[in-house]
Amino acid sequence: MSIANVPVSTLADMFGTPSYLLDIADLRERCRDVVAAATEAGEQHGIETSVYYASKAFSSTAVLRWAHAEGLRVDVASLGELVTALRADVPGHAIGLHGNNKSETEIDLALQHSVGRIVIDSLSEIDLVAERARAAGAVAPVMVRVTTGVHAGGHEYIATAHEDQKFGLSLATGAAAEAVTRILAAPELRLLGLHSHIGSQIFAADGFVEAARALLGLRSQVAASTGTLLEELDLGGGFGVAYTPDDEAPDVPALISELIATVARVAGETGEAAPALSFEPGRALVGPAMATLYRVGTVKPVRLEDGGERLYVSVDGGMSDNIRTVLYDATYTAALASRRSDAEPVLARVVGKHCESGDIVVRDVMLPADIHRGDLLAVPVTGAYGRSLASNYNQLPRPGVVAIGDGEPSEIVRRETIEDLLALDLG
């Protein structure tokens, strides 16, 4: 197995295991494709578009630089993510600040760099952002995060009137409309538009369409009552990816094109000018661009209650570098990466080295029966919420991220050392 023409065994020798391996061309192509699709559909329908890379999926200077070079803006939700975007030379106007609990420090740094938008998440935040803008002598461009009642995931969506969650301002209770009114009255704030984020791992368009209709409805209502036609809607992210061959992943560029066309049509029905549209993919861009490379250790056959057998294949990482399997009951696959084997495939489970029986990386996968200590095992599609949620559980140093251009690997996030951990331990 090779990544960007470098054999993974070479990468293991150069950088050790476990490592996250990032295929630069794959990442950049995914970025380029969503921007091209949004731009093309936008031009076709007379709609301005922008696409934001959602930092929370994976944030590093190099990745943000590549994403921005491909035409993406960057979403951040904390001081650390904002600092990383600035370090990647993403200009302030191409940065959006999110978060249900922004600190004054985060808002101040965002204003200092004239970020393109701050997404207001609560009524109390209106006063906070206005106050910080006043202190900075600035006018803050803001959006209102609207909870539309639409929740999507997989191929299904549901819609409820009230949302029992921390994000946003409710459409149903009138909190979203009240936020719009208050913001329009605040001289330190400039209201760009409305924002919605409906879920994650979404495979179908209908939930987005439902949310877009809700936002367009509020936009019309605002126009009727205030005379202000809001210029932009953000439909958020959550576009699904295939983790295993059994998943039918959506074509994300096509999905975005479809949403742009739909919004143009629905807005057209109202006779109002269509809004600019923005999207916030993260997982769909960086998730499939990375794999985790592990070294196999203990291999142990375990007898099952039904008389069958499962091969437990232990690797040199685990829930510290990929907590999604245990946290979200996520499914992954795995492949022997360092050699060919003609051995019969057997039912296996890839587990980590942590002191916890739930420490599972891949719950069910067929692996060659002759897999053994020293083999390399690759788990694909680990770019999103892998390194970003990694821990030092059991005092394991976190893996580095190795980015591979054509034949040229280099570490963009360096592997932690035990010395790094001990540097925080003051004894």
Place this chain on the structure above:
Amino acid sequence: MSIANVPVSTLADMFGTPSYLLDIADLRERCRDVVAAATEAGEQHGIETSVYYASKAFSSTAVLRWAHAEGLRVDVASLGELVTALRADVPGHAIGLHGNNKSETEIDLALQHSVGRIVIDSLSEIDLVAERARAAGAVAPVMVRVTTGVHAGGHEYIATAHEDQKFGLSLATGAAAEAVTRILAAPELRLLGLHSHIGSQIFAADGFVEAARALLGLRSQVAASTGTLLEELDLGGGFGVAYTPDDEAPDVPALISELIATVARVAGETGEAAPALSFEPGRALVGPAMATLYRVGTVKPVRLEDGGERLYVSVDGGMSDNIRTVLYDATYTAALASRRSDAEPVLARVVGKHCESGDIVVRDVMLPADIHRGDLLAVPVTGAYGRSLASNYNQLPRPGVVAIGDGEPSEIVRRETIEDLLALDLG
């Protein structure tokens, strides 16, 4: 609210928020009490006892030093945990090495420091440890981790013949007995005894008793077939703690005394000398000794479907410093810590600042209706699997651990900075 006579508001001023706050006297007393209970019950029944602190719950040099000073040995399951124990001047003979997938490096360092025991977890590990011992010119003291089929948690236990999990050697298939035979035949290995670990958050003795009976049965079988009466059994850890006032936590010292008495009685029935006994508490020692101190940010009332209301109280941390709520559906409580309030208690949910609706710290708790930005909120019993599983999700630096002796606070694990995160980011 004060911890070890220092007001939490003083601690917030000195060390910032979020911070983990460790009450040194509470930790040391819990350590002292389990050691005293084990020693006393052991002397009463003519049984040698030892208690190991399970590093995985929380590992830092200071905490291991305190635990060892109170008479505990230390369990480690990785190079990082082993290095930390050595740094805390825990002598090798008081260290036990665990793990389903030990590396050669881990085994070599353990042998170099003459650790008291290496707990063998698979048949293939027998050869590996023997080979490393031969290379080191040492004889490795080992135990066999036995999967007895007993699984416990809460007040219940279940027993199955076969165990579909990564740890240990099966009693039912004969793998455990085979491991014993192989180890007894290996000149580089000295077999101390048998080990069992049945679960976590266990509130009752019966699961431990069932597992002890299984180990005693295997011990008798080994004695009959080989003439060797194994000297020690380890009954593992997993003793439960109360996370909320609704939990009825076991009295862990009393539970350990009861188990020692029971093993003495059951062994007595066989006419064999009772084995030495060891235990491995972690959570029960360090869990209740720490609380997390947060600063409140956004407070937002959210209308529920049933017409009721929930107050979402956002804090300046979240699932990055306590993933147990979302990972294990764990329950916690929280209290306003910086002032008294006579305001009516209302249904609240404590949430973090991460970009994820599942980012919940305390699912349901009554908090004063006047809670507001700037208040301090304390979440107790966060010492175990809190900092040890912490991540930098959303590029949030991880909180420090502040240990407080009587009136004397100091950071034993320093707060991370954004510069620490960027030091790993090679750009």
